[in-house]
Amino acid sequence: MATAKRVLRCHNCGAILQTTSKKEVGFISKAIVENGVPKIPYCNSCYEKMLELNTSDLQHETDKDIIKILNDAVATDSLIVWMVDLFSFNGTLNPDVVKKVKKLNVIVVGSKRDLFSSGVTDEMLIRYLDERFAEEGINPVAIKLIGSDDNTIDINPIIQEVKNQRKYRDIYLIGEVNSGKTTFVNKFLKTYVNKTKWQIKTELYPGTNSDVLEIPLSNSSFLYQLPDLSNSTSVVSKVEKELVKQITPKKEIVMTRRFIGEGSAIMVGNLACLYVLSGKHASIRVFMGEKTEVKVVANNRVDQALEENRRKKFCRPVSERFLSFRDYDLFEYELEDDDLRHDISVEGLCWFSTRGKGQKLRVLLPKGVAIKECLSKVR
Ligand SMILES: Nc1nc2c(ncn2[C@@H]2O[C@H](COP(=O)(O)OP(=O)(O)OP(=O)(O)O)[C@@H](O)[C@H]2O)c(=O)[nH]1
Ligand SMILES: [Mg+2]
Numbered sequence: 001m002a003t004a005k006r007v008l009r010c011h012n013c014g015a016i017l018q019t020t021s022k023k024e025v026g027f028i029s030k031a032i033v034e035n036g037v038p039k040i041p042y043c044n045s046c047y048e049k050m051l052e053l054n055t056s057d058l059q060h061e062t063d064k065d066i067i068k069i070l071n072d073a074v075a076t077d078s079l080i081v082w083m084v085d086l087f088s089f090n091g092t093l094n095p096d097v098v099k100k101v102k103k104l105n106v107i108v109v110g111s112k113r114d115l116f117s118s119g120v121t122d123e124m125l126i127r128y129l130d131e132r133f134a135e136e137g138i139n140p141v142a143i144k145l146i147g148s149d150d151n152t153i154d155i156n157p158i159i160q161e162v163k164n165q166r167k168y169r170d171i172y173l174i175g176e177v178n179s180g181k182t183t184f185v186n187k188f189l190k191t192y193v194n195k196t197k198w199q200i201k202t203e204l205y206p207g208t209n210s211d212v213l214e215i216p217l218s219n220s221s222f223l224y225q226l227p228d229l230s231n232s233t234s235v236v237s238k239v240e241k242e243l244v245k246q247i248t249p250k251k252e253i254v255m256t257r258r259f260i261g262e263g264s265a266i267m268v269g270n271l272a273c274l275y276v277l278s279g280k281h282a283s284i285r286v287f288m289g290e291k292t293e294v295k296v297v298a299n300n301r302v303d304q305a306l307e308e309n310r311r312k313k314f315c316r317p318v319s320e321r322f323l324s325f326r327d328y329d330l331f332e333y334e335l336e337d338d339d340l341r342h343d344i345s346v347e348g349l350c351w352f353s354t355r356g357k358g359q360k361l362r363v364l365l366p367k368g369v370a371i372k373e374c375l376s377k378v379r
Pocket of ligand 2: 181182
């Protein structure tokens with residue numbers, strides 16, 4: 001009597017699994033079968049596609065011109081002023097730029113301080129910036145904050161700090177799109193008096209195709225404002241223009257709380273979602289722009305809820321660019337049980353904050369967007 005042998009199908013495409021022909025459907029490597037077929041088996045072709053689904057290039061795009069210009073900054077041991085937008089910055093710095101400026105004196109300026117409530121102290125934000133830059137091997141010589149894009153803010157303390165640190169050297173001002181460089185320079189120019197033989201001008205930087213603003217500081221030193229660093233890992237670079245307006249806070253950053261536990265998830269429009277995979281009920285704070293909305297759904301309904309939200313727009317912002325789960329990446333974190341407040345930040349959109357109790361969390365976000373877990377910005 002013959003015994004029955006189980007015939008296995010690929011869990012994804014349903015093809016009958018076979019080890020004989022790579023060209024035919026359902027091919028699975030002999031080695032995998034010999035090591036014991038996985039409980040949920042996939043043919044090689046589906047398996048590779050799945051791997052692609054969950055990985056995407058998180059590299060910042062780096063403009064070659066910026067690197068060329070920074071080579072000059074290195075050669076002349078110049079002072080770097082690095083502006084970061086305190087709302088969207090989540091600690092992911094462009095590694096090529098980091099590598100260049102590491103050996104130089106760097107002053108970090110956090111812009112848009114005015115978007116944080118009065119309960120958030122300068123010390124908290126400065127400590128946050130210090131920790132994020134230190135992680136990348138940069139120990140800033142000073143960290144300053146700047147807020148408000150009207151003219152009420154006094155930037156003299158920053159100018160004084162820059163003067164102290166400069167010691168007759170050139171200054172290179174760098175920062176991502178919208179980090180506040182122009183606003184800062186315009187304020188600086190309000191009280192600037194040109195006592196040099198040079199003019200302020202915007203010119204193609206030698207050997208590049210990039211315009212650089214040059215402000216003479218003495219007859220032999222300049223402030224150079226570089227072109228924008230790429231924000232290719234920010235939600236801002238992935239969504240439609242109108243949506244950028246929606247997610248960028250104009251007023252004080254909103255903090256909303258949801259008390260959720262295992263099996264629940266918080267959607268932020270269709271641009272991010274935090275799932276609680278395991279852990280007790282806990283308060284999760286979401287910090288975001290005033291037009292951004294959140295909604296709690298069951299973990300196992302997230303894909304469906306995203307699909308419904310695209311049609312009904314019950315939780316904004318909704319981008320038309322993300323049509324299915326294939327357009328998102330997933331990351332998981334197991335927080336330490338340290339009772340400290342941790343942030344999981346989605347660059348350019350929001351950050352989730354909760355106390356570390358050893359809970360397991362999963363985050364869904366548009367492919368290529370940078371995510372980072374660290375101790376909280378607002379503690
Ligand atoms: N609330 C607030 N908004 C600011 C501040 N600084 C700049 N902004 C706003 O942020 C946006 C970008 O500022 P810019 O100064 O143009 O930034 P940039 O780095 O020169 O950016 P691009 O040249 O556009 O790449 C503008 O809408 C400003 O009004 C600030 O301190 N607080
Ligand atoms: Mg500008």
